[in-house]
Amino acid sequence: MIAQILGKYFVExxxxxxxxxxxxxxxxxxxxxxxxxxxxxxxxxxLAQADAVxxxxxxxxxxxxxxxxxxxxxxxTQVKSLLRxxxxxxxxxxxxxxxxxxxxxxxxxxAVRQFQIDSGVTTTTLEAMKAGSIDAIIETxxxxxxxxxxxxxGTAVRLxxxxxxxxxxxxxxxxxxxxxxxxxxxxxxxxxxxxxTYTCAITDEKEGLSAIASGFAKDQFENDDxxxxxAAGEFLNCVNGLFCTTISHEEPSYDIEPQQFFSHENIPxxxxxxxxxxxxxxxxxxxxxxxxxx
Numbered sequence: 001m002i003a004q005i006l007g008k009y010f011v012e013x014x015x016x017x018x019x020x021x022x023x024x025x026x027x028x029x030x031x032x033x034x035x036x037x038x039x040x041x042x043x044x045x046x047l048a049q050a051d052a053v054x055x056x057x058x059x060x061x062x063x064x065x066x067x068x069x070x071x072x073x074x075x076x077t078q079v080k081s082l083l084r085x086x087x088x089x090x091x092x093x094x095x096x097x098x099x100x101x102x103x104x105x106x107x108x109x110x111a112v113r114q115f116q117i118d119s120g121v122t123t124t125t126l127e128a129m130k131a132g133s134i135d136a137i138i139e140t141x142x143x144x145x146x147x148x149x150x151x152x153x154g155t156a157v158r159l160x161x162x163x164x165x166x167x168x169x170x171x172x173x174x175x176x177x178x179x180x181x182x183x184x185x186x187x188x189x190x191x192x193x194x195x196x197t198y199t200c201a202i203t204d205e206k207e208g209l210s211a212i213a214s215g216f217a218k219d220q221f222e223n224d225d226x227x228x229x230x231a232a233g234e235f236l237n238c239v240n241g242l243f244c245t246t247i248s249h250e251e252p253s254y255d256i257e258p259q260q261f262f263s264h265e266n267i268p269x270x271x272x273x274x275x276x277x278x279x280x281x282x283x284x285x286x287x288x289x290x291x292x293x294x
Contacts, residue, residue, distance in 0.1 A: 003093035004169035028096040164215030171280035199293040208288025233259035
């Protein structure tokens with residue numbers, strides 16, 4: 001997810017074109033990060049030291065880690081730790097950009113620092129994002145006035161990544177107040193132990209409902225609206241059921257009503273609320289929103 005989020009920012013800042021980004025994301029699939037790239041990223045080696053080991057490999061048939069230990073650049077313990085990180089998405093993204101001649105390591109690090117400044121991300125949170133923490137990414141995309149929704153949104157996002165598409169990613173959340181502007185989607189009402197009722201929904205932005213339904217059911221519905229609504233509704237029920245089950249271990253049980261479909265035209269008559277949180281979720285070229293209405 002961190003690669004898609006940084007990539008989207010790089011495109012917005014015109015560091016990359018969208019075509020270049022999509023090519024890089026496709027090429028990095030199935031690749032492993034080179035040990036030297038990780039070592040430089042983590043400050044264990046300099047770029048010059050990594051280049052020296054790469055040159056040495058042209059004359060000595062040994063793995064990078066063995067030669068780095070031989071040269072005194074790394075310890076055996078450090079090499080073992082680095083080997084466990086070869087699937088790191090952040091470093092793989094940096095490596096692929098560099099390999100494709102689109103952004104060298106210093107330029108990439110500079111662009112990431114700019115992202116941190118523009119997004120107001122703390123260094124601690126950024127490091128967690130680099131390590132692949134979905135919770136840290138959600139924290140970055142949620143505003144300070146949205147903390148009460150973080151756990152519920154987190155459940156939805158984690159399930160999208162685990163069940164729908166592991167390459168899905170999120171955008172910056174926002175809060176609106178006009179319920180009549182919501183597009184069509186599926187919704188479900190949740191009642192807390194103290195009797196407070198709020199509504200969760202998945203709205204159909206840029207074919208997002210179809211993407212959710214297809215990913216959840218592992219089938220292509222070919223614009224079959226009935227099956228799309230049914231499968232997307234089942235996914236929403238799964239999200240809310242998991243959230244309520246988890247939270248009920250700490251508090252009395254929550255109640256969940258059956259999921260329903262709503263259209264843009266009839267939503268004011270069936271859903272009430274004046275505070276609407278929107279979390280955009282990108283799945284391929286599609287986009288849905290997980291929405292909480294209070």
